[in-house]
Amino acid sequence: MPKKFLIYTDLDGTLLDHDTYTFHPAEAALKLLENRKIPLIICTSKTRAEIEFFRKLLGNQEPFISENGGGIFIPEGYFEHEFEFDRVIKEYKVIESGTPAHSLSQALEDISLETGIEVRGFSQMSVSELSELTGLDEYTAQLSKLRDYSEPFLIYGDDKDTETIVEKINLIGYRHTRGGRFHHILGENDKGKAVRTLTDIYVNELGEATTIGLGDSLNDQPMLREVDIPVLVQKPGGEYQTNISLRNIHYAEGAGPYGWNAEILKIIMNS
Ligand SMILES: [Mg+2]
Incomplete structure (x- = not known):
């Protein structure tokens, strides 16, 4: 049976180019995820309103995580199984762990x-x-x-x-x-705690899931620590963020969306 993947991704400097904010270089990998119906979950320091803007550009309708894990937004009707949430905002059930x-x-x-x-x-x-x-x-x-x-x-x-x-x-x-x-x-929130909470809800629904996480900076470390396959993309200029040491980390070849594209294609095609 094929693996059930979940992909958590940072935006700035990861799926989006650090300077131009384009995700165009990752289009081949994005297409592959769409064809294989692999959920792409945005997990960023950006706000709900910003994420909604990029979700629209990406044609993305999956849950997402805002403000470094402060809020988990799950579209109404996305999961069949019930889960605990704190409030409803627009069309989302929201799990909140952030400080106002x-x-x-x-x-x-x-x-x-x-x-x-x-x-x-x-x-x-x-x-x-x-x-x-x-x-x-x-x-x-x-x-x-x-x-x-x-x-x-x-x-x-x-x-x-x-x-x-x-x-x-x-x-x-x-x-x-x-x-x-x-x-x-x-406050108490970080990307890793939010990834754990949301993955638990997915596993309850799907039975199992293999998680991939992609990031470029220190605030991604809690997320990368939480996933099965952590991926670090390059910074502009080709350097990797220092002080992120994880045993099983994949170093993507390429900055931002270029590395994102290359590594996702490699992992998913080889699975
Ligand atoms: Mg970033």
Whole structure:
């Protein structure tokens, strides 16, 4: 019997090109997944509104995970079996594990005042400022400000200042992670816990599943640790994220969606 795969993927710098946000180089692999009816589950630091934008472009109707595991969104009627969820938002049943974003941005402001280290969170930034920083157009940048469970931010300081900020975040019981461009302050959630929860629901429905996870940065590590086949794609320029050490990691040949395409084709064709 063929394996039942589930694919969890990061977006920025992984399925989407770091600079242009295109997934075009991964089209052959995306087509293969579609033909084989393999669920492609987006698992990103992006917001629900941003993910909905890219799901539409991808023609994707699978569940997804927003804001580094803060919310798991499952379309109504997707699973036959029942599962526990916290609330209904639009057409989704939502499992929430994130801390409300306003508490996180407030905590960050307090830390900045206390330490005298300048930080700037998404909630303080204008749409045009964000658009400039990320390379997103203003419409998409606007979607990235609609945050429920996390606050991305920049630190204006040196490594020592970053260390101080991270320590303070941990001290008040929140957590810090890092994506391709930004630091993030979070509650208890991470990508790995959300992947575990959603995989359990799939296994309850399908009987079994082999999970593949693809990422490019440190905030992907909890997700990569949770899946059967972890894949790290290259950063622009061909480097891999350092400090991600997993026994069974696959190093994809190619940056972002190029590596994504090559590795997914290899794994699925050889299965
Ligand atoms: Mg990324």
